[in-house]
Amino acid sequence: MGGVILFSRNIESVGQLRSLNRSLQKISSSPLLIGVDQEGGRVARLKKPFTEIPPMALVGKYFRRTKDAKTVKGIGQILGRELRAVGFNWDFAPVVDVHSNPRNPVIGDRAFGPDPRIVTQCAAAVMRGLHREGVVSCVKHFPGHGDTSTDSHKTLPVLKAPGRLIWRRDLFPYRKLFRLGLVKTLMTAHVKYPDLDEQYCATLSEEIINNLLRGRMDYKGLVVSDDLLMKAIAARMNIPDAVLRFLQIGGDLALICREPHLAEEAIRKTEEAITQKPEIKRQLLRSFKKIQKLKKDFLLSRDLLPENVIGCSDHFKLIEIINAED
Numbered sequence: 001m002g003g004v005i006l007f008s009r010n011i012e013s014v015g016q017l018r019s020l021n022r023s024l025q026k027i028s029s030s031p032l033l034i035g036v037d038q039e040g041g042r043v044a045r046l047k048k049p050f051t052e053i054p055p056m057a058l059v060g061k062y063f064r065r066t067k068d069a070k071t072v073k074g075i076g077q078i079l080g081r082e083l084r085a086v087g088f089n090w091d092f093a094p095v096v097d098v099h100s101n102p103r104n105p106v107i108g109d110r111a112f113g114p115d116p117r118i119v120t121q122c123a124a125a126v127m128r129g130l131h132r133e134g135v136v137s138c139v140k141h142f143p144g145h146g147d148t149s150t151d152s153h154k155t156l157p158v159l160k161a162p163g164r165l166i167w168r169r170d171l172f173p174y175r176k177l178f179r180l181g182l183v184k185t186l187m188t189a190h191v192k193y194p195d196l197d198e199q200y201c202a203t204l205s206e207e208i209i210n211n212l213l214r215g216r217m218d219y220k221g222l223v224v225s226d227d228l229l230m231k232a233i234a235a236r237m238n239i240p241d242a243v244l245r246f247l248q249i250g251g252d253l254a255l256i257c258r259e260p261h262l263a264e265e266a267i268r269k270t271e272e273a274i275t276q277k278p279e280i281k282r283q284l285l286r287s288f289k290k291i292q293k294l295k296k297d298f299l300l301s302r303d304l305l306p307e308n309v310i311g312c313s314d315h316f317k318l319i320e321i322i323n324a325e326d
Contacts, residue, residue: 002253002291003033008045021087031299035090041109049311050082054322060112060122062325069125071321076129078315083135085305090136094126096173097146106151116172127182136298141189144170152190152232163195185222190232206249214250222290227257240269252287
């Protein structure tokens, strides 16, 4: 097993969460990536007593005014410390979507703002903070969900922007963050970009994942799918087939966030494909090596931090600096 993702439905208390994550690690034959969506603002699976992180739009507003990267990095450190205190080692954050469509129903204040440069600088600071505390970051949603007008949880968004605009605007943060060597994991968008691929959304597009991301942009890290049970995928494709296609075109970890029987079906289908197509086995071995390297870099010799870091006064003081922008 590569890892586990937890949601609010899995979380009851600090003690229960520490115990759950410890148990998961104990029963696994190798160290697990245990992840959660803890962005801040309205996407925060860990509620009080955990520190309430403001929405990233407010963080971006603060940074535009002050250029204070140290405080923004502190946001990442707060996230990292409190996640480590309950056994998480992977945060599906930050969002690096450029919020270019005010009518976007799903991104909005989750993004640092409409300026790709501000998005890049803020994301870099948060990622450095997370990594400093031993938690892997995961930038999302590649190649960009900021200009969509529909929600991929409910339907398939189609973004008709020209490829040159996507490259200049939406891919700007990714290009810069890749050069800085900060991106260890990246999550794909269940969004269709006809100017990049007329047939498939990004998660299932060989043109976008293999040719653009792996090829032109020379990205070497892990590619993670968004939840494949979101309607953008599930309403159009059999989930085991979607998993196999994602892995074949260069994806490394496919997320199925409910319905364990579908995960089991996907594993069986992939195992069958390996026996029939050697190239799939080679691709999966490449993914396995990358996952093992990530675990070696981040997971080994990382103990849980003490519970008293959760919601502590130092964290509250830093958050108050950001909240003063509101």
